[in-house]
Amino acid sequence: YVDTNSNNTLLRAHRQIVRLRQMDDILLNAQRQGRISFYLTCRGEEAILMGAASALEVGDPVFAQYREQGVLMWRGFTLEQFTNQCFSNILDLGKGRQMPIHYGSRALNYHTVSSPLGTQLPHAVGAAYRLKLAGEPNVAVCFFGDGSTSTPDFHSALNFAATLNAPAIFLCRNNGYAISTPTSDQFAGDGVISRAPGYGMAGVRVDGNDIFAVHAAVREAKQYALSKNAPVLIEAMTYRQGHHSTSDDSSQYRSVDEVLTTTENHDPLNRLEAFLKKHDLLSEEDVEVMRKQERNDVVKAMEQAERRPPVPMRELFTDVYHDMPLHLQRQQAQLEAHVKKYPEKYA
Amino acid sequence: MKILLHSLPRRSWLTARRPLSHLTMATDPTIMSVTSSAQGMNMFQAVNDAMKIALETDPTAIVFGEDVAFGGVFRCSQGLQERFGKDRVFNTPISENGIAGFAIGYAATGGTAIGEIQFADYIYPAMDQLVNEMAKFRYRSGNQWQAGGATLRMPAGAVGHGGHYHSQSPEAYLAHTAGLTVVMPSSPKAAKGLLLASIRSKDPVIFLEPKALYRSAVESVPLGDYEVELGKARILREGSDVTLVGWGAQIQRLQKACDLAKEMDGIDCELIDLQTIVPWDAEAVEQSVLKTGKLVVSHEAPITCGFGAEVVAELQERCFWALEAPIKRVCGFDTPFPLVFEKYYLPDETRNLEAIREVVRSSR
Numbered sequence: 001y002v003d004t005n006s007n008n009t010l011l012r013a014h015r016q017i018v019r020l021r022q023m024d025d026i027l028l029n030a031q032r033q034g035r036i037s038f039y040l041t042c043r044g045e046e047a048i049l050m051g052a053a054s055a056l057e058v059g060d061p062v063f064a065q066y067r068e069q070g071v072l073m074w075r076g077f078t079l080e081q082f083t084n085q086c087f088s089n090i091l092d093l094g095k096g097r098q099m100p101i102h103y104g105s106r107a108l109n110y111h112t113v114s115s116p117l118g119t120q121l122p123h124a125v126g127a128a129y130r131l132k133l134a135g136e137p138n139v140a141v142c143f144f145g146d147g148s149t150s151t152p153d154f155h156s157a158l159n160f161a162a163t164l165n166a167p168a169i170f171l172c173r174n175n176g177y178a179i180s181t182p183t184s185d186q187f188a189g190d191g192v193i194s195r196a197p198g199y200g201m202a203g204v205r206v207d208g209n210d211i212f213a214v215h216a217a218v219r220e221a222k223q224y225a226l227s228k229n230a231p232v233l234i235e236a237m238t239y240r241q242g243h244h245s246t247s248d249d250s251s252q253y254r255s256v257d258e259v260l261t262t263t264e265n266h267d268p269l270n271r272l273e274a275f276l277k278k279h280d281l282l283s284e285e286d287v288e289v290m291r292k293q294e295r296n297d298v299v300k301a302m303e304q305a306e307r308r309p310p311v312p313m314r315e316l317f318t319d320v321y322h323d324m325p326l327h328l329q330r331q332q333a334q335l336e337a338h339v340k341k342y343p344e345k346y347a
Numbered sequence: 348m349k350i351l352l353h354s355l356p357r358r359s360w361l362t363a364r365r366p367l368s369h370l371t372m373a374t375d376p377t378i379m380s381v382t383s384s385a386q387g388m389n390m391f392q393a394v395n396d397a398m399k400i401a402l403e404t405d406p407t408a409i410v411f412g413e414d415v416a417f418g419g420v421f422r423c424s425q426g427l428q429e430r431f432g433k434d435r436v437f438n439t440p441i442s443e444n445g446i447a448g449f450a451i452g453y454a455a456t457g458g459t460a461i462g463e464i465q466f467a468d469y470i471y472p473a474m475d476q477l478v479n480e481m482a483k484f485r486y487r488s489g490n491q492w493q494a495g496g497a498t499l500r501m502p503a504g505a506v507g508h509g510g511h512y513h514s515q516s517p518e519a520y521l522a523h524t525a526g527l528t529v530v531m532p533s534s535p536k537a538a539k540g541l542l543l544a545s546i547r548s549k550d551p552v553i554f555l556e557p558k559a560l561y562r563s564a565v566e567s568v569p570l571g572d573y574e575v576e577l578g579k580a581r582i583l584r585e586g587s588d589v590t591l592v593g594w595g596a597q598i599q600r601l602q603k604a605c606d607l608a609k610e611m612d613g614i615d616c617e618l619i620d621l622q623t624i625v626p627w628d629a630e631a632v633e634q635s636v637l638k639t640g641k642l643v644v645s646h647e648a649p650i651t652c653g654f655g656a657e658v659v660a661e662l663q664e665r666c667f668w669a670l671e672a673p674i675k676r677v678c679g680f681d682t683p684f685p686l687v688f689e690k691y692y693l694p695d696e697t698r699n700l701e702a703i704r705e706v707v708r709s710s711r
Contacts, residue, residue, distance in 0.1 A: 061456060095489035104488045111455065112488035116479045122445050123480070126452025126460065133407070133434060133458070140452070152472070156445030163440055164449075319490040320525050322549035325578065325626035 007281055013050040013074075013211060014276060015290060017269050020046055020070050022294040023079065024242070026302060027086055031100075031246040035306060036086045038100045042067045044209075044241030045173055047268030050074055051214025052141070052171055055222065059138040061127050062110045063120035066101055067173065068143045075108040079298055083305035095319070096311035118144065118151030121170070125161045125231075128168035132229055139225045140168045141218075147178025149192050158199045161231035168231045169221045173208065175240035180253040193235040201231050208236030209268040239266060313339070388568040391561040393535035394423045394500070397542040398461060400572050402431045405459050407496075408546070410436045412446055412463030420465060421502055421561050443469055447476035447499060451484065454496030454551070461546055467503035467555055468512040474520070481551045482526030495549040500542070502558035503531070504596045504647055505684070505693055513558075514684040516595070516648040521553050522625045522657065528577060529624040531555040533598035536568045540575030541622060548577060557596035564599075580628035582635070586617035589641040589703055592632055592658055594621045597646055597694070604699035611700075614707055624654055632658065633665045640671035641706045645694050650678035671710035675702045 024041035031039040042049060049070025056062075062071055069082065081093065085103050088096035094104060094112060104112025111123065124142035131138050148154055149172060161168045172192045176183055183191070196203025202224060206213040214236055221232035239262045243250040250259070276282035317324060317332040324332070339346050388396065401408045410424055410431075416438045418425035428436040439446055443464055450460035464470050470477070477499075485493040505514045521529045528550050532538035538556065545552035583598065584605055593601045598620050608614035617635050621627050636642050642662055644655040655676045663674060677694040685692055 063452070093489050093491055094487065097489065098487050102487070104491055106488075106491035112484075112492055114480065114483070114487060116475060119448060119476060119480050122448025122476070123452035123455065125445075126449040126454070126458075127456040128452075129409075129449070130407075130453045130456035130458045133409070140456075152442075152444050153448060153476075156440070156442040156448065159440045159442070160445045160449055164437070319486045321528075321626075322485070322493070322495060327626055327629070 009054055010211075010272070010276065011281060013054055014269075014272050014282065016050055016070065016073050017046040017272065018287070018290050019079075019294045019298070020073055021269065022291065022298045023069075023082060026295070026298045027083070028242075028246065030086075030302060036100050038246055039086065040066060040101045040245040041242040042069055044263065044267065045175060045238050046070050047211040047272065048171070048173055048208045048214050048236045048238060051211040052143075052218045055215045055218035056141060057138065058109050059136065060109070060222070061124075061131075061138070061140050063124040063127070063140065063142040064110065064113050065117065065120065065144045065148060066113050066115070067145065069101065069103060071143070072103055072105060072108060072110050075105070075110065077103065077105055077108060077110075079301035080305065081105070083298075083301045084308065087305040087308070088311065089305055089308035090311055091308055092311065095315045097315075118148040118153035120144070121148070121151075121153045121157030122160060124168050124170070125157050125164065125166045128161065128166035128231070129164055132165070132167055137226060139222050140166075141171065142168060143171050143173065145178060146172060146174040146176070146183050146186055146192060147181065149195070150186055158195065158201065158231070158233065162199045162201045165229040166231055167225035167229055169218065169225060170231065170233045171218070172233070172235045173238060174235050175238045177240050177244070177250075177254070179244045179248060180250075191235055193233065196233040201233055203233035203235070205235040205237065208238035209266045209271060211268060211272055238268075239263070241267070385567040385569045387565055388535045388539075389560075389562050389565045390532075390535045390538050390556065391422050393539040393568050394542060394556060395425055395427070396568065396570070397539045397546070398424065398427060399430070400543060401459070401461065401546045402427065402435060404572065407457065408435070408459040408461060409453065410461045410463070411439050411449070413441050413465045414438060415463050419463065421558060423500070423556075423561075424463070443471075443473040444476050447473035447481065450497040450499060451476065451481050451494045451551075454494040455484065455492055457496070459496045459546060460498070462497070462499045464499055464501035466513055466515075467501040467517050468515040470501060470517055473499075477521070477527065477553070478524045482524045484526075484551075486526060493549070494551050497551040498542075498546045498548075498554055499552070500554045500556060502561070503555040504557040504559055505689060506559050507689065508686065509684070510686040511683050514689075516555070516646065516679075518555060518594075518624045519648055519652060519654045522654050526550070527625065528552040529555070530577060530622065531557065531595040531624060532622060533557065533595055533620050534560070535564055535566050537575055537581070537620075537622060539568055540573050541577070543572065544574035544577050547574070552577070555595065559596045560599075575622070578623045578626050578628060580619050580621045580623075580631040582617065582631070583620050584616065584618040586615040586639065588615040588639055589617070589643060589706055590632065590635040590639045591616050591618045591643050591645065591699070591703070592621060593618075593645045594624060595647070600694065600696045601645060601699060603696035604703060607696060607700045608703045612704065612707075614703055616703060627658075629661050629665065632662060636662055636666045637669050640669055641710055642670070642674045643677060643699065643702050643706055644674065645677040645699055645702075647679050647693060649681045650676055651681050653678050672706045673709065675706050677702045
């Protein structure tokens with residue numbers, strides 16, 4: 001694995017994890033200051049995201065849950081694009097309609113995130129089936145958490161993928177918690193991977209804090225899925241280091257000691273840095289410089305995003321349908337007339 | 348117009364409701380003219396013909412659902428797997444949320460997905476996928492992604508003995524969801540054209556097929572490729588005294604009520620088939636009510652929050668000063684769909700005739 005090309009890949013992955021942590025820290029604080037309405041970090045799960053993304057191509061459509069911004073970052077989503085979405089400004093690709101962190105990019109083949117859990121799982125099967133019929137050398141990749149495996153869509157998706165021979169990769173981030181619910185309240189079986197044989201599909205459990213393990217599993221899964229026209233389930237074991245979201249205080253249901261111990265001993269960034277330092281690919285000084293630079297870049301992007309104007313009101317009505325139906329045209333005209341009459345109320 | 352209602356004779360039609368198969372279909376003036384030859388078809392054959400044309404003209408089109416491979420429990424997909432192969436016409440596991448979600452992913456990746464829900468009564472497990480995903484796919488992504496290639500067909504409505512779970516008309520649940528198009532044809536010819544338009548629509552469509560008409564309704568259907576425009580109502584019968592609005596199999600009962608009103612009372616009804624429930628053709632109904640001054644809306648589904656309520660609310664706002672009588676709704680009752688009481692539950696031609704008479708009698 002450690003050849004020159006891989007070294008570049010590793011260093012790129014490391015750099016992006018550093019960037020991601022800076023982005024998560026700064027936007028988390030921005031939410032605490034009331035500058036954005038909501039945020040959600042992926043701290044502790046970055047090795048899954050970079051390990052998987054680096055084993056895939058942009059031609060492989062991604063269906064994410066919401067804690068996977070690293071995959072999008074790997075594909076080239078910029079700090080400007082992330083912050084534009086969180087600030088719902090005029091440049092947000094989603095036109096300001098969804099809550100922060102509901103990213104999506106057609107150009108990067110990353111389907112737009114939605115809040116309902118598990119719904120993206122059967123979407124990935126439909127996409128995989130389409131890729132198979134079209135003869136594309138690509139797989140559909142679906143990310144989800146341990147909690148989502150309890151939804152009916154998880155069951156339907158895995159069963160559909162197996163019976164319809166769809167080349168899909170289901171990648172579960174088992175981070176121990178669904179908000180406050182520990183996995184012991186989520187399922188009684190042997191985690192998520194034990195379901196794979198029940199559906200008649202291949203599966204593997206990996207150390208989700210080990211970028212090498214995740215990368216290898218996803219790379220092999222893609223080859224397997226394409227050669228067999230069959231799905232693969234991957235359960236990546238990790239730990240949710242941060243709170244569930246900015247609306248959650250995780251000290252209400254887990255001990256600070258548990259968080260600190262796990263974070264110190266199993267942090268994916270520490271592990272990757274230890275490897276890179278051991279092979280003289282990186283020094284502590286490099287990391288310091290990098291952190292500062294990324295921090296500055298994130299702050300700069302955020303401040304610019306914050307200053308950009310909001311999405312114009314007319315976009316409230318567009319894209320509900322491909323063409324705006326008459327009743328929406330009427331409603332739009334009514335709102336415009338109303339706002340024109342009472343401008344001070346909506347300034 | 349003056350009618351001597353007290354002099355109306357008591358007639359046998361009050362008790363002798365005839366089965367649907369005895370009714371004849373109206374011609375459909377909204378269908379674009381087609382040059383190809385026509386053939387007598389019932390509704391399942393017309394639906395089958397539409398899917399065959401969709402599969403022929405679009406190499407990405409697929410047909411799937413529970414039991415569609417052998418032809419479907421209502422024969423709608425008969426012969427399609429033999430003709431187009433197992434990759435394009437296939438069974439799925441029994442899971443409505445899976446079918447709907449699969450359709451979304453297939454459509455979002457550029458394909459045309461024609462999914463079947465075996466009965467509209469079983470759409471509810473898929474409601475999350477329909478309401479939260481399919482309907483919002485384009486909007487929530489800022490038009491980066493869309494699931495317009497998805498069409499879900501499903502048999503709906505009363506069938507004589509369907510009880511709770513083989514009789515429902517869930518259009519009002521779906522109509523409350525921005526982003527979905529909801530269609531319900533009332534004849535084989537309209538069904539074929541509307542289904543082809545639905546499959547090719549750039550928006551996801553829920554296509555409700557009145558299962559009572561699958562075999563009973565027969566009319567001449569063009570063999571070629573044609574579409575009936577979505578979002579447009581059709582006026583099935585011109586009249587000057589009262590406007591009747593309905594859709595699906597209810598149109599047959601309304602035809603009958605129109606006949607009876609004319610024959611017995613000389614009342615001249617204008618009958619409008621909405622065809623598309625959402626986005627619906629309020630303008631067509633408005634034009635009619637401005638002319639007749641009276642409106643009766645009728646559907647099989649329960650009355651409270653049924654789509655009739657939407658029609659009534661919109662029309663009273665548009666036509667308040669032209670209305671000569673309170674608008675009436677003739678609908679199913681606010682009960683689950685009952686087995687042995689179906690004949691009392693359904694808003695049949697007698698109840699509609701009574702409503703027409705009341706509206707005309709109370710008009711100023």
